[in-house]
Amino acid sequence: MGYELQWSILWEPPYREWILEGLSVTYQISLIAWAFALVIGILIGMLAESPFRPLQYVSIAYVELFRNIPLLVQLFFAYFVIPLLLPFALRRQLYDLGWEMGSAILTLSLYTAAKLAEHVRAGLNTVGRGIRQGALSTGLTWWQMEVFVVVPLLLRIIVPSITSEFLTIFKSSSLAMAVGVVETTYVTQRIGFNTFRWIEANTMGTLVYLATAWAVAIVMGVIETHVRVPGLLQRGGAR
Amino acid sequence: MTVEQVLSSLSLLATALLTYNVTLTVLAVLIALPVASLLALGRLSPRRVIRYPIAAYINILRSSPLLMVMFWVYYTFPMLVGGGNVDVFTAALIALSAFEAAYFAEFIRAGLQSIARDQHRAALATGLKPWQVSLHVIWPQAMRRMLPSLLTQTIIAFQDSTLASVIGLREVVQTTTIVNAREVRPIWLYSMLAVFYLCLCLALSRLVRRLERKTAERLTA
Amino acid sequence: MSGSAGQTGWTTDGAGSSAAMAGGARHPIIEFRNLGLWYGGYHALVDINETVYPKDCVVICGPSGSGKSSLLRCVNGLEKFQQGDVIVRGTSVKHCRDLPALRYHVGLVFQRFELYPHMTCLSNVRLALRKVLKLPRAEADRRAAEVLARFGVLDQAGKYPAQLSGGQQQRVAICRSLVLEPDVMMFDEPTSALDPEMIDDVLEVLLQLVREGMTMLIVTHEMQFARDVATRIIFMEQGRVVEHGTKEQFFSGTRNPRTRAFLDRVFKEKRAEERSR
Numbered sequence: 001m002g003y004e005l006q007w008s009i010l011w012e013p014p015y016r017e018w019i020l021e022g023l024s025v026t027y028q029i030s031l032i033a034w035a036f037a038l039v040i041g042i043l044i045g046m047l048a049e050s051p052f053r054p055l056q057y058v059s060i061a062y063v064e065l066f067r068n069i070p071l072l073v074q075l076f077f078a079y080f081v082i083p084l085l086l087p088f089a090l091r092r093q094l095y096d097l098g099w100e101m102g103s104a105i106l107t108l109s110l111y112t113a114a115k116l117a118e119h120v121r122a123g124l125n126t127v128g129r130g131i132r133q134g135a136l137s138t139g140l141t142w143w144q145m146e147v148f149v150v151v152p153l154l155l156r157i158i159v160p161s162i163t164s165e166f167l168t169i170f171k172s173s174s175l176a177m178a179v180g181v182v183e184t185t186y187v188t189q190r191i192g193f194n195t196f197r198w199i200e201a202n203t204m205g206t207l208v209y210l211a212t213a214w215a216v217a218i219v220m221g222v223i224e225t226h227v228r229v230p231g232l233l234q235r236g237g238a239r
Numbered sequence: 240m241t242v243e244q245v246l247s248s249l250s251l252l253a254t255a256l257l258t259y260n261v262t263l264t265v266l267a268v269l270i271a272l273p274v275a276s277l278l279a280l281g282r283l284s285p286r287r288v289i290r291y292p293i294a295a296y297i298n299i300l301r302s303s304p305l306l307m308v309m310f311w312v313y314y315t316f317p318m319l320v321g322g323g324n325v326d327v328f329t330a331a332l333i334a335l336s337a338f339e340a341a342y343f344a345e346f347i348r349a350g351l352q353s354i355a356r357d358q359h360r361a362a363l364a365t366g367l368k369p370w371q372v373s374l375h376v377i378w379p380q381a382m383r384r385m386l387p388s389l390l391t392q393t394i395i396a397f398q399d400s401t402l403a404s405v406i407g408l409r410e411v412v413q414t415t416t417i418v419n420a421r422e423v424r425p426i427w428l429y430s431m432l433a434v435f436y437l438c439l440c441l442a443l444s445r446l447v448r449r450l451e452r453k454t455a456e457r458l459t460a
Numbered sequence: 461m462s463g464s465a466g467q468t469g470w471t472t473d474g475a476g477s478s479a480a481m482a483g484g485a486r487h488p489i490i491e492f493r494n495l496g497l498w499y500g501g502y503h504a505l506v507d508i509n510e511t512v513y514p515k516d517c518v519v520i521c522g523p524s525g526s527g528k529s530s531l532l533r534c535v536n537g538l539e540k541f542q543q544g545d546v547i548v549r550g551t552s553v554k555h556c557r558d559l560p561a562l563r564y565h566v567g568l569v570f571q572r573f574e575l576y577p578h579m580t581c582l583s584n585v586r587l588a589l590r591k592v593l594k595l596p597r598a599e600a601d602r603r604a605a606e607v608l609a610r611f612g613v614l615d616q617a618g619k620y621p622a623q624l625s626g627g628q629q630q631r632v633a634i635c636r637s638l639v640l641e642p643d644v645m646m647f648d649e650p651t652s653a654l655d656p657e658m659i660d661d662v663l664e665v666l667l668q669l670v671r672e673g674m675t676m677l678i679v680t681h682e683m684q685f686a687r688d689v690a691t692r693i694i695f696m697e698q699g700r701v702v703e704h705g706t707k708e709q710f711f712s713g714t715r716n717p718r719t720r721a722f723l724d725r726v727f728k729e730k731r732a733e734e735r736s737r
Contacts, residue, residue, distance in 0.1 A: 068440035069433050070398035072405075072412055077433055080425040133538050134574030138588035138636060139564025148591060153578045167302070174304035178405050185306050189314070198315040206303055206311075213302035229578045230622045 009197050010204055022187030023208060025101070029173045029183065033105045034166060037112035044113060045120025046146075059117065066114035072175055074111060078103035079179045104176035112169050119161040123154045156227045163220040170212050184208050248418060252411055252431060259410035263328070264397045267335040272389075274336070275343030282348050300341035305402050309334040313406050331403035339396050343389060350385030351377065387451040394443050398436065411435070486513050489549055489644055489675050490535060496543025497530055497699075504530050505541065506699040512644070517676045519686040522696035523722065528679040529571075531696070532646045535677070536566045549643060564592055567637030571649040573629045575621040581608070581632045582617040585639050593640065607639040608632070611665055627658030631665060638669075645669060646677040656733075683726045687711060695719050 009015065048059035066074070083091045083099060094102070127150055135145040177186035188205030192198040281293035300308065313330035325333075354377050362372040404413035415432045419425050490512040497505035505527045512518050520528045533539035534546055537559045546553040548562060556562050575584050582604055589600040608614040611631045613624075621629050630650060637645065647666065651659040663685050670676060670689055680686065686693060686707070693710040695703040703710065703719045711723070 064441060065437065068398075068437045068444070070401045070412075070436055072401045073429070073432055073436060076412065076416070077429045080419070081429050084426055130570065130572055130574045131576060133533070133568075134570055134633075134636075135576070135587075136538060136560075137536055137563055137566075137568040137570075138640060139560045139592040140588060141560045144591050148587060149576055153576065156578055171302070171304040174306040175402070177306070185304060185310070188307070189310055192310075192314060198318055202307070202311050202315050205307055206299070209304060209307065210299060210302050230620045 005200060006197060007200055009195055010191070010200055015191050015195070018182075018187045018191065019184075019204065021182060022184040025176075025181060025183040026170065026173050026208075029101065029104055029108065029176055029181070030170045033108035033112060033173075034169050036105070036109035037116055037165075037169070040109065040113035041116025042120055045117035045124070048117065048121045049124045059121075063114045063117050066111050067118075071107065071111055071172055072178060075103060075107045075175055075179060078107045100180045101176070103179060104173070104181055108169060108172060108176075111172070112165055115165050115168075116162065119158050119165070120154065122161070123158040124150070126157055127153050153229065156229050159220070159224045159227060163216070163224070166220070167213050167216055170216075171209060244422075248422075248424075248428065249431065251418060252414060252428075252435065255409060255414035256411040256435065259328070259403070259408060260397065260400045263331055263335060263400045263403065263410070264393065266332055267339055267396060267400075268393050270332075270336040271340040271343050274340040275347055278340060278344035279347035279351060282344065283351065297341045297344050300338055301345070305334070305338050305399055306405060308338050309402060309406050312337075327403070327406055327408045330406065331400075331408050335396060335400060335403075338399075339392065342392055346385050346388045346392065347381070350381040350388075353384055354380050383454050386454065387447055390447045390450070391444070394440055394447070397443075398440065487550070488512060488547070489514050489516075490677070491547040492531075492534075492544070493547065494544030495531075495534060495541055495546060497527070497534060497539065497541040504699050505534070508544070508701060510694060510701065510704065512675065512677060514643075514675050515673050516692055517670050517690050518678070518692045518694060519690040520677070520679045520694045520696060521681065521683065521686065521722075522702070525698070526696040527699040528696055529648050532568060532648050532677065532679060535644075535646060536563045536568055538568075560592065564588060564640040565642050565644070567634075567640065567642040567645040569630070569633050569637055569645070569647045569650055571652050573621070573626075573633040573653070575629055575633055575636070577621050580618050580620060581613065581624070584621070584632060585636045588636070588640055603639055604635075607635045611635055625658060626654045627661040630654065630658075630662050634662075634665060644675045644677060648679050649681070650678070651680065651682060681726065683723065695722065697722075 010019065044059050044062050047055045048063075050056065069077075079099065082103065083094050086094065131149065131153070132145060135149045136142070140148070173183060174185040176183050177189075184205055188201045191201040195201070278293055278297060281289050282297065284290050284293075309331060312334040313325060313327065316330075316333075317325055358376060358380070359372060362376045363369070367375070400410065401412045403410050404416070407413070409417075411432065415428050419428050422428075488511045490510075492508045492510045495505055495508040496503075508531065520531065522528055530539055534541050535548060535553070537553050537556065541554075545555075548566060551562060553559075553562065575581070576587070579587070582601070585604040585608060586600050589595045589603060590597070593600075595603070605614060605617065608617055611634065613628055613631050613635065616624055616628055616632070621632070624632065630653075634645075634650075650666070651662050654662065659682070663682065666676070666678065666685070667689060678686075678690075690707050692704065692706055694701055695710070695716075697718060703716050710719075
């Protein structure tokens with residue numbers, strides 16, 4: 001084969017700095033988008049189960065919109081089209097401030113929020129009507145029931161599904177390179193192009209994602225054991 | 240913008256979609272399914288020599304971004320197999336197949352395991368041989384259970400096929416970018432692209448849901 | 461219009477309370493007036509007219525799907541009925557503007573207990589005391605512990621519902637409603653989800669409550685229990701009240717063929733069950 005693996009090249013500057021920068025950007029995008037996605041996703045998910053019809057439709061529409069359009073298409077739409085919808089002055093500012101990363105974070109947040117909303121809706125279904133009726137029968141208002149009984153239970157139920165979305169967000173952040181963000185996948189390819197050490201570069205990139213997945217799985221596993229509701233496996237839910 | 244321009248852009252996009260994205264997805268799924276079945280069986284094998292490497296493959300593929308897998312196949316593989324080039328479509332196909340196989344494998348495994356042990360035992364008790372039990376009792380039931388998730392994953396694969404644009408395949412997203420460079424109508428073009436996928440995937444997922452309901456009725460009625 | 465507002469501190473709607481004031485010493489606690497309920501096109505409750513007086517123990521029985529559970533849920537406003545009204549302690553449920561306040565005066569115990577699985581038994585009982593009655597922590601803890609002790613489940617206070625047996629869970633569920641000192645306790649098939657050994661357990665509790673003078677509305681299949689404990693029996697079928705009357709009238713004097721058939725079937729099953737034990 002005549003190909004000698006040379007791992008040390010990854011440690012030399014400037015490649016070392018590139019790798020660290022890529023890593024940092026990947027984590028930034030993923031974590032910021034995750035924070036937004038959690039808030040938006042849980043809200044939209046709860047709207048789906050609210051007693052108001054119009055709000056339910058809003059929730060369903062949101063989820064269907066962001067679930068059925070590929071992430072890459074959403075990203076390009078955000079990157080190319082949104083600035084055009086803004087007045088000219090803001091447009092330049094947007095690009096100056098780094099709209100590559102901004103559009104990536106925006107897209108990833110909204111997309112993941114839609115996924116999370118689905119998990120929340122499923123979780124609320126598991127909570128079911130029985131417990132709600134039990135709570136209301138003791139005189140709690142709807143608001144009290146939601147805040148003190150439903151939401152705590154819901155959050156505990158959806159921990160496993162949320163974990164997988166968290167992992168997905170890290171993987172999806174790789175798409176940002178399509179609009180020019182210097183994140184891990186982009187860095188791996190650049191190093192490959194520059195040094196022709198494709199195997200080393202790609203292995204390193206893959207290891208980054210693997211290590212992240214592994215770490216997240218462990219942390220979430222601990223959290224899951226901690227908050228697990230005893231006896232709540234797969235309840236039938238509403239009658 | 241004239242109607243002609245609209246129609247010509249639309250037809251360009253639609254052609255690219257059909258020629259590349261749809262073909263890519265269909266072929267990838269056709270390849271991935273049998274591979275995934277083998278992987279699933281391997282994952283359930285009592286022999287560690289088989290189980291560990293397969294579990295490793297599945298976990299690695301599921302933890303990696305599809306984009307990285309595509310880069311692996313397109314740029315790196317040729318070097319490993321001694322030079323030469325792989326064309327973009329083949330690279331995308333191999334990458335997508337390998338990637339989806341890992342996901343399918345997990346669904347198939349879950350489906351197989353969801354069939355209660357007692358079904359297995361009851362069938363054996365009537366004198367059927369193990370392979371007969373698998374063929375006539377376990378797999379048919381498992382297939383019905385996994386079908387919705389497999390179909391949903393196929394729709395996701397259809398969306399994932401757009402990633403091939405990043406390695407240069409002239410599929411629908413890449414075509415949109417090229418047309419945009421020529422005609423500079425980003426709002427219109429990218430919106431059309433979004434609407435295309437929205438309608439297609441919405442319709443497909445509705446079909447899957449209806450299928451799910453029908454099989455559920457048959458099993459429980 | 462101030463009659464029934466005094467003791468419980470409810471906001472009374474003007475329309476209902478004059479009816480409660482009229483008449484003699486016995487004011488009804490619950491009145492069903494022409495109650496009608498539809499689920500879509502399905503007529504679940506058809507023209508229900510019944511009255512429940514204080515200290516009554518009313519048992520509602522009948523085949524599945526006859527609307528018994530829905531009837532209970534109409535009383536505390538969990539089920540929105542379309543026709544007629546339910547008057548609870550002089551307040552119209554239809555026009556009630558403060559349903560939560562009405563609800564804790566009417567305890568409802570569910571077939572599947574519906575305890576909050578993510579809270580300890582003590583917290584389950586304590587939640588409404590804190591949030592609805594707005595009691596301070598110490599007082600809420602004391603009352604909760606007191607009622608749990610009364611029904612023999614104080615030692616389970618720190619455990620989660622899933623760690624308790626069915627009978628114990630049902631007792632905690634009863635505590636959860638009882639601690640709010642309701643005027644009426646309603647039970648929706650309280651023993652249906654229990655293993656046979658625990659049924660007697662819970663029936664004992666119900667008996668205790670009846671002896672203490674609590675007004676009870678019980679939906680149950682346990683006809684033996686009904687014979688022992690009920691003052692009035694209501695038999696429902698397909699959303700209608702087919703027969704109602706005192707215990708004596710019901711068990712010996714009924715001439716309605718459907719009721720007779722139901723009773724015969726239930727007692728035959730019970731005898732078979734007892735023989736096999």
